[in-house]
Amino acid sequence: MSLRAVKGMKDILPDEISKWHRLENAFRTRVEGYGFREVRFPILEPTALFVRSIGETTDIVEKEMYTFTDRGEKSLTLRPEGTASSVRAYVQHSVQAREPVTKWYYIGPMYRRERPAKGRFRQFYQAGIEVFGDPGPYVDAEVIDMVVGFIASLGISDVEVLVNSIGGPETRESYRDALLGYLTPYRAELCPDCQRRMDANPLRVLDCKVPRCSEIAAGAPSILKHLTDEDRAHFDGLQETLTILGTPYRVDGSLVRGLDYYSRTLFEVLGKGEGLGAQNALLGGGRYDQMVRSFDGPDTPAIGFAMGLERLLMAMPEADTESHVDVFIVAAQASVRGQATLLGRELRDAGLRVESDLRGGSLKSQLRRADKIDARIAMILGESEVEEGVVQLKDLKNKTQEQVPRTDAAARAKSLLSD
RNA sequence: GUGGGUGUAGCUCAGUGGUAGAGCACUGGAUUGUGGCUCCGGGUGUCGCGGGUUCAAUUCCCGUCACUCACCCCA
Numbered sequence: 148m149s150l151r152a153v154k155g156m157k158d159i160l161p162d163e164i165s166k167w168h169r170l171e172n173a174f175r176t177r178v179e180g181y182g183f184r185e186v187r188f189p190i191l192e193p194t195a196l197f198v199r200s201i202g203e204t205t206d207i208v209e210k211e212m213y214t215f216t217d218r219g220e221k222s223l224t225l226r227p228e229g230t231a232s233s234v235r236a237y238v239q240h241s242v243q244a245r246e247p248v249t250k251w252y253y254i255g256p257m258y259r260r261e262r263p264a265k266g267r268f269r270q271f272y273q274a275g276i277e278v279f280g281d282p283g284p285y286v287d288a289e290v291i292d293m294v295v296g297f298i299a300s301l302g303i304s305d306v307e308v309l310v311n312s313i314g315g316p317e318t319r320e321s322y323r324d325a326l327l328g329y330l331t332p333y334r335a336e337l338c339p340d341c342q343r344r345m346d347a348n349p350l351r352v353l354d355c356k357v358p359r360c361s362e363i364a365a366g367a368p369s370i371l372k373h374l375t376d377e378d379r380a381h382f383d384g385l386q387e388t389l390t391i392l393g394t395p396y397r398v399d400g401s402l403v404r405g406l407d408y409y410s411r412t413l414f415e416v417l418g419k420g421e422g423l424g425a426q427n428a429l430l431g432g433g434r435y436d437q438m439v440r441s442f443d444g445p446d447t448p449a450i451g452f453a454m455g456l457e458r459l460l461m462a463m464p465e466a467d468t469e470s471h472v473d474v475f476i477v478a479a480q481a482s483v484r485g486q487a488t489l490l491g492r493e494l495r496d497a498g499l500r501v502e503s504d505l506r507g508g509s510l511k512s513q514l515r516r517a518d519k520i521d522a523r524i525a526m527i528l529g530e531s532e533v534e535e536g537v538v539q540l541k542d543l544k545n546k547t548q549e550q551v552p553r554t555d556a557a558a559r560a561k562s563l564l565s566d
Numbered sequence: 567g568u569g570g571g572u573g574u575a576g577c578u579c580a581g582u583g584g585u586a587g588a589g590c591a592c593u594g595g596a597u598u599g600u601g602g603c604u605c606c607g608g609g610u611g612u613c614g615c616g617g618g619u620u621c622a623a624u625u626c627c628c629g630u631c632a633c634u635c636a637c638c639c640c641a
Contacts, residue, residue, distance in 0.1 A: 151632085206639050210567085228641085257641080262567075264635065273641060340638080354639090404640090415641095428641060455641030479599050512593085514601040529599060543601065 155261070155269025165468060166460055170301065171254055174274045177297045181289070183252040183276050188232035190256065194222040200231040200438060202407025204347040211259040225258035230408070230435065230451055233277045238444035248280040254456075266426030266458045275432070275453035279439065282448040284381045287412045287434065288388035290450060294430060295394050298416060302464045305419040306429065308395060310385065311402035313350065313370055314378035315410050316437065322373040323349055333363045354403045369400040381411055409433040412450065418462045429462065430454035474560055475517030476503035479510055479529030487528045490538065490553070494526075497557035499564075518543060524560050 152158055159167060175185070194214050201208050213225040226232055233251060236242075242249050254274040261267060278286055291308065298306055313319060326349050334342060338357040345352060353364045374382060389396050402413050413433035432452020439447035474494055478487035487503060494501045504516050510527070517525045527539035538556050541548040542563055551559050 154632090211639085259640080261639070262637095263633090264637090267640075271641070275641090357638095425636065426640075431641065453641060458641060477600085509594090510599050511595090511597080511601075516601085518601040525601075527600070531599095539600085541600075546601090548600080 153269070155263040157268060157270070166463065166466070167456070169466065170456060170459055170463065171274070173300055174252075174254065174297065177293065177300065178252045178276055181250070181293050183250040186233070186236065186251045186253055187255070188226070188229070188236060188253065190226055190258075191223045192226055192232055192235070194224040196231050196235055197224055197227060199441070200234065200408050201228070202348070205407060207259060211261055213258050213260055227259045228257055229253050229255070229273060229275050229453055230277060230438075233451070234435075234438050234442055234444070234449070237277075237279055237447075238439060238442045243280065243445050243447055246280075248278065250276065250278050252276045264426065265424030266455070266461060268457060272456035273453045274456060275451060277449060277451035279447050279449045281450075282436070283412065283434065283450065284384035285388050287385045287450055288392060288394070290432070290452065291389065291396070291414055292392045292394045294416065294432075294452060294454070298429065298459075301459065301462075303418065303420070303429075303459070303462045307397060307417045307419060308414065309399040309402050309417065310389075310396050310412065310414045311371075311399055312374060312378060312382040312385075312411050313403070313409060313413060314374045318370070318373055318375050318378045319350075319410075322368075322370045325368050325373060326350070326352075326370075329367050330363070336363065348407065350403045353401045364401065371398075371400050378411060385412055404431060404433060408435045408438045410436045414452070416454075418458065420462050423458065423461055426455075426458060428455070429458050470521040470523060471500065472502040472520050472522040473500045473564055474502075474524045474526055475513075475520070475522035476501060477510060477513040477517065477525055477527045478503070478507060479527060479532075481507050483528050483530055483533050486533050490526065490528055490556070493553075494557050494560065497561070499557060499560060523564055526556060526560070 194212070197212060198208050203209075207227050212227055214222060215224075217223050233253070237249065237251075252275065255272065256270050257273050258270055260269055263269060276290065278290065291310070295306075295308060314322065327345065330337070330345055330349065330352060334345065336359055337345070337352065338355065338360050341352045341355050341357070341360050344355075350370075352360060353367060355361060355364060371382070386396075386398070396414075402415060404413055404415075411434040414431070415428060416430040418427045418429045430452055431454075432450070434448070434450040436448040439445065439449060476487050476491050476494075478484045484505065484507060488505065491501045491503055502517075502520060502522065504513050507513075508516075514525060523542070523544055525541040525543055527541060529539075532538055532550075532553075536553050537550050538553050539548055540551050540556060540559055540563075549559075
């Protein structure tokens, strides 16, 4: 066929959707237990929002955004992530004036025009949280602990939690100088990308996967040694709290995020199980204390993370699929199809999930259908049943059948289902 | 953007220089109104597309497109 879903964008069919629901419900339940409330943002935002927040020289902004001009007027972009919109909405609605601390969560599609691979799509789903107004470090630890607990609750056990601090602006400036001082003699040995990174954003050289670059990066001075006293105290506070909580973590001084807005705390959860492929970053986040102010909001510290739902889904163990139908109605003759349809409505009004094959067909084929879709109960209605005001109630699992008055059918079905 | 792999039935895949198969799925029957198991029967394909070689190409060659995996980067 010639018309297909756009490259890197997938349909999620009903057979897969229950796993998505399981994941999304687990996330909602988890974060709501910590006081987070849901927000929904537009999928389209002004392009400048992402350029300013994510950073002009990041890969996302340089080459991965879906950007177009709206009818020759404004440049719009399909959101590549959720934090920028969160900050925009927080500032736009002066949320700081209503409450000292704001805890939001979101779930939705994001768009990045990357080459698709296992666990990486051009439309992908993220769930994330943001906390505005709490400078930490206790909230940092609580957020990390929350996400670790969440991932465990999905049955994903084989993960590693990495934390780092890149300090505030002051730390970053002094570290940048030190790092450049270290890297400059190696400049010619670095890959072309890293040579460019040295000018644009030297911290990213630490994250390079080219063997020679990572060798050089391994010898680089640690940013942790350049933290100001305040930044150091914050990072120590985070680690102490994680220890009290018993949250497993590992400090990784080379952890650098690909978005420019972070400060101080950074963290990432790596999945280590089979089946994830090379895209093993399940979740990433950190603190972005300067961002609200940079969007003309009040000076407001903030921390958040986002996780990739497709990747979580790949790491989640399979669960038994549950039936989506309680009762399947079988019309024994074409003449009672109208009555069968009415019975369906009666049962649904009583709160049951009811299916039937309104096309008719043989009794055998209708029962086969009931079995196929895993209905627990079949209710058979024929001419004699209609005449007597009864239905044949067949328990497909226990292979028993009884005749019950039609008025009792719903109640009897419910009691069977609750066993 | 760079490299590798794969394109055959709705799905998973086998196969052949003489235009094609299995399992699953779907469907009818064995049981005039009773499912799952078993048995018997049924339908379905531009063999991704274009070109070349050949008497003949789904098969060999070239190109192209799609999908996929890895690199890069990220969730």
